[in-house]
Amino acid sequence: MPKFIVHGGKRLQGTVVPNGNKNAALPMLAATLLTDEDVFLENVPRIKDVLTLIELLKVLGAEAEWTGPNEVRVRAANIGGTQLDAGAASRIRASILLAGPMLARAGGMQLPPPGGDVIGRRRVDTHFFALQKLGARVIEENGIWRLQSDGLKGANMFLDEPSVTGTENAVMAASMAEGETVIRNAAAEPHVQDLCHMLVKMGCQIEGIGTGTLRIQGKKRLSGCRTRITADHIEVGSFIGLAAVTKSEITIKDAAVEHLDSTLIGFGRLGLNVEVRGDDLFIPGGQDPEVILDMGGHIPKVDDGPWPAFPADLTSIALVTATQVRGTILVHEKMFESRMFFADKLVGMGARLVLCDPHRVLVIGPSQLHGAIVESPDIRAGMALLIAALGAEGRSEIFNTGQIERGYERIDERLQALGADIRRADSRGEAEDASDATHRLAMKQADAEREVRG
Numbered sequence: 001m002p003k004f005i006v007h008g009g010k011r012l013q014g015t016v017v018p019n020g021n022k023n024a025a026l027p028m029l030a031a032t033l034l035t036d037e038d039v040f041l042e043n044v045p046r047i048k049d050v051l052t053l054i055e056l057l058k059v060l061g062a063e064a065e066w067t068g069p070n071e072v073r074v075r076a077a078n079i080g081g082t083q084l085d086a087g088a089a090s091r092i093r094a095s096i097l098l099a100g101p102m103l104a105r106a107g108g109m110q111l112p113p114p115g116g117d118v119i120g121r122r123r124v125d126t127h128f129f130a131l132q133k134l135g136a137r138v139i140e141e142n143g144i145w146r147l148q149s150d151g152l153k154g155a156n157m158f159l160d161e162p163s164v165t166g167t168e169n170a171v172m173a174a175s176m177a178e179g180e181t182v183i184r185n186a187a188a189e190p191h192v193q194d195l196c197h198m199l200v201k202m203g204c205q206i207e208g209i210g211t212g213t214l215r216i217q218g219k220k221r222l223s224g225c226r227t228r229i230t231a232d233h234i235e236v237g238s239f240i241g242l243a244a245v246t247k248s249e250i251t252i253k254d255a256a257v258e259h260l261d262s263t264l265i266g267f268g269r270l271g272l273n274v275e276v277r278g279d280d281l282f283i284p285g286g287q288d289p290e291v292i293l294d295m296g297g298h299i300p301k302v303d304d305g306p307w308p309a310f311p312a313d314l315t316s317i318a319l320v321t322a323t324q325v326r327g328t329i330l331v332h333e334k335m336f337e338s339r340m341f342f343a344d345k346l347v348g349m350g351a352r353l354v355l356c357d358p359h360r361v362l363v364i365g366p367s368q369l370h371g372a373i374v375e376s377p378d379i380r381a382g383m384a385l386l387i388a389a390l391g392a393e394g395r396s397e398i399f400n401t402g403q404i405e406r407g408y409e410r411i412d413e414r415l416q417a418l419g420a421d422i423r424r425a426d427s428r429g430e431a432e433d434a435s436d437a438t439h440r441l442a443m444k445q446a447d448a449e450r451e452v453r454g
């Protein structure tokens with residue numbers, strides 16, 4: 001099983017450029033199915049989830065190739081298959097994003113349950129509610145969903161919660177539905193906005209992008225387009241946490257600062273100084289941050305919520321950061337039931353904190369972290385543990401790196417470039433798991449394709 005070996009306690013220094021947003025790349029790849037013309041996506045992160053989704057697009061009959069280190073061309077001229085392999089679909093959450101486009105373009109598909117992070121129950125009711133409102137039929141048979149439609153029709157709907165991927169599915173289906181669709185209580189995250197801007201380039205009319213009400217005029221036919229994925233605000237937040245925990249001076253270039261208000265408020269409560277310089281962030285080194293108390297001297301919290309609130313995906317990073325800040329703060333992750341469980345692993349590394357319940361962790365900092373052997377339970381907890389290891393005294397081993405690499409491209413190389421002592425190792429004699437082997441193969445294929453193209 002691959003692992004990272006880290007010798008922590010070193011100050012890092014340098015500039016890092018965030019990759020394109022994972023959670024935008026996935027729906028935008030799914031949206032390529034909405035047209036029979038070429039779609040070029042720029043700034044696509046070369047991460048495991050993206051490679052898996054490209055595999056699934058190919059199963060459905062699309063041509064897809066890397067046309068640059070981070071550029072993908074997809075042409076879904078002839079959609080052939082309408083059935084996905086359950087193994088591949090269950091490796092990523094985003095397989096469910098094929099539902100909307102396949103209903104719109106091919107009249108349906110058979111969809112196995114999606115995978116994604118094991119961070120608590122992940123309901124899909126909002127997706128099916130929205131698709132049914134647009135006229136789809138959903139039949140569950142032996143754990144597979146059969147989705148069918150004889151033509152989608154625009155509708156006025158209020159989502160029971162602003163589900164991110166649920167909204168994305170609804171928008172993609174509505175983009176080719178007959179007439180107008182209004183989605184109220186829609187999610188408005190930067191990735192939902194990126195997807196909507198792409199659909200507009202493809203010829204669909206959408207009003208209200210970035211708000212909780214989207215008004216979509218469906219089109220019979222959408223065209224190809226070229227579009228760029230915005231910088232990943234979750235990666236930016238992760239690098240802020242990295243700088244804080246390792247007390248390093250780091251510049252984050254092209255950080256899409258227009259999406260960072262709530263993130264900077266969250267890290268601001270942790271007393272961290274982050275300077276916005278144009279579209280870059282500069283985090284001065286050697287900081288000794290102290291929690292900023294609420295008025296009256298009350299204990300503050302970093303808590304998440306639907307956009308534009310502090311992102312749920314950054315709560316794990318906020319937690320590890322809080323272990324290195326003077327004072328007491330509550331980290332409250334309201335959405336997922338098990339995302340905070342990795343707090344125990346931080347305790348094992350020396351952090352002083354109390355896991356109050358599945359959602360709330362009270363952190364009393366700072367504490368001296370020491371190296372440990374740990375396993376990444378999910379993508380963000382994995383990144384938080386990697387950050388902890390880089391700030392800790394001594395040697396750490398982080399297993400299940402595949403989780404981290406679902407979302408962070410070449411993270412070991414990028415950390416090395418900042419001066420981190422991290423290397424990748426394979427424990428000899430141990431078999432790789434199936435998804436790691438597929439990832440390696442897909443990476444090789446992508447590189448070979450690139451070589452052929454010169």
Ligand SMILES: CC(=O)N[C@H]1[C@@H](OP(=O)(O)OP(=O)(O)OC[C@H]2O[C@@H](n3ccc(=O)[nH]c3=O)[C@H](O)[C@@H]2O)O[C@H](CO)[C@@H](O)[C@@H]1O
Nearest residue numbers: 023093121122123161162163164165166306312313334335
């Ligand atoms: C591929 C992708 O884009 N994944 C993201 C997407 O997942 P995903 O789209 O699966 O997440 P949802 O927005 O559907 O909701 C996630 C969970 O939060 C709960 N919930 C949701 C909305 C709400 O207002 N209150 C609430 O408690 C839901 O019940 C659900 O259990 O959005 C999540 C929430 O930002 C992120 O963590 C994931 O990284």
Ligand SMILES: C=C(OP(=O)(O)O)C(=O)O
Nearest residue numbers: 093094116117313379380
């Ligand atoms: C939870 C996440 O991803 P996914 O929804 O793909 O599991 C994440 O990006 O933090």
